[in-house]
Amino acid sequence: MSHSSSMAEAENQKQLLRLIQEGRLDLFKEELQRDEEMSKEVRRKHYGKSGDTLLHYAARHGHLNVLTHLVEALEMDIEMFNNDYKRPLHEAASMGHRDCVLYLLDKGATIDCLKKADWTPLMMACTRKNVEVIKDLIEHGANPLLKNKDGWNCFHIASREGDPQIIEYLLTVSPSSWNTESKIKRTPLHTAAMHGCFDVVKALLERCPYEPDSRDKCGVTPFMDAIQNGHIDIAQLLLEKHKACYTASDAVGAQPLHQAAVTAQDEAIRFLVSDLGANVNERATSVQLTALHYAAKEGHTSTIQMLLSLGADLHAKDGKSRSALHMACAGQHAACAWLLLQAGLQDSLDDTGTFARQLAKKPDVLQLFRGINIST
CATH class of the missing domain: 1.25.40.20 (Ankyrin repeat-containing domain)
Structure with a gap:
């Protein structure tokens, strides 16, 4: 041709x-x-x-x-x-x-x-x-009970999309379809909470006897899913109707406060600390990290400001004597490092004898320490 x-x-x-x-x-x-x-x-x-x-x-x-x-x-x-x-x-x-x-x-x-x-x-x-x-x-x-490769049935998929009418219909024709979890042990309640589907969460709590604070393979609860994605209305609903625990820890020992710091959900942090009374200086994991450490590590300046305004300890050191400044410098987050220095955090040695400034590699982070002498 x-x-x-x-x-x-x-x-x-x-x-x-x-x-x-x-x-x-x-x-x-x-x-x-x-x-x-x-x-x-x-x-x-x-x-x-x-x-x-x-x-x-x-x-x-x-x-x-x-x-x-x-x-x-x-x-x-x-x-x-x-x-x-x-x-x-x-x-x-x-x-x-x-x-x-x-x-x-x-x-x-x-x-x-x-x-x-x-x-x-x-x-x-x-x-x-x-x-x-x-x-x-x-x-x-x-067949509404078939599962896909990830272990999701059609009810689980519908829970992610957020239409309570479909949830109600599936429960009517297949009353056991709610009782399902994915291969990583996530339930439809986890999924609806994560995706901010308020009306579906409400329907699930009214019609399906899910265990409060059920955990997926990473130890995450539906309340944690709601908080780390900024769905405060759903978090409140889970507290009221499901007696969710706002200080539960996941598999590595992080609480909702720390998870919210990682994902920069500043209003969720305010809700946890101001409304629920969570300890803003709570430690997480075997390394004893605070929410301030997490926010600095991720480079979230607004979250650092929120935490400090709620009384976070600027000088907190983790289990390896690292401050939030070590975290900000290791992540090359110049704006965060500057914010911490402006707030009055002084550079210090960690357990390995390393100053935060020694972790700086990018020019804009190095610039912050020009003219500051290293001294113990």
């Missing part, structure tokens, strides 16, 4: 895909009538890196008339899968195209077909706030 004819064919293929994506069935039919060879080829052809077929494109874009033509006139196989083992039903379900879902089911599509990482069409549907498609799949026999 000459270079020019292969270019022309590639352009024809692109044009076909464009017509399918735009739902222009008449023009698509005309193109195929002009080229009988192409008409045969497109039935089995996989396109691009993803290996999608025309059916995938039609289902993803929700063009029922195109989908019907491909299945009935071109006799394409509805179980054709792409490089991720996605079938047209996965596409229609994940995009919430109800008419396409119903058509494929009516044509006998496998209801619980698995794509890469063991996702079913029902799981894909649960990533959208489209309760009708979820109902259609379940009424056609989809």
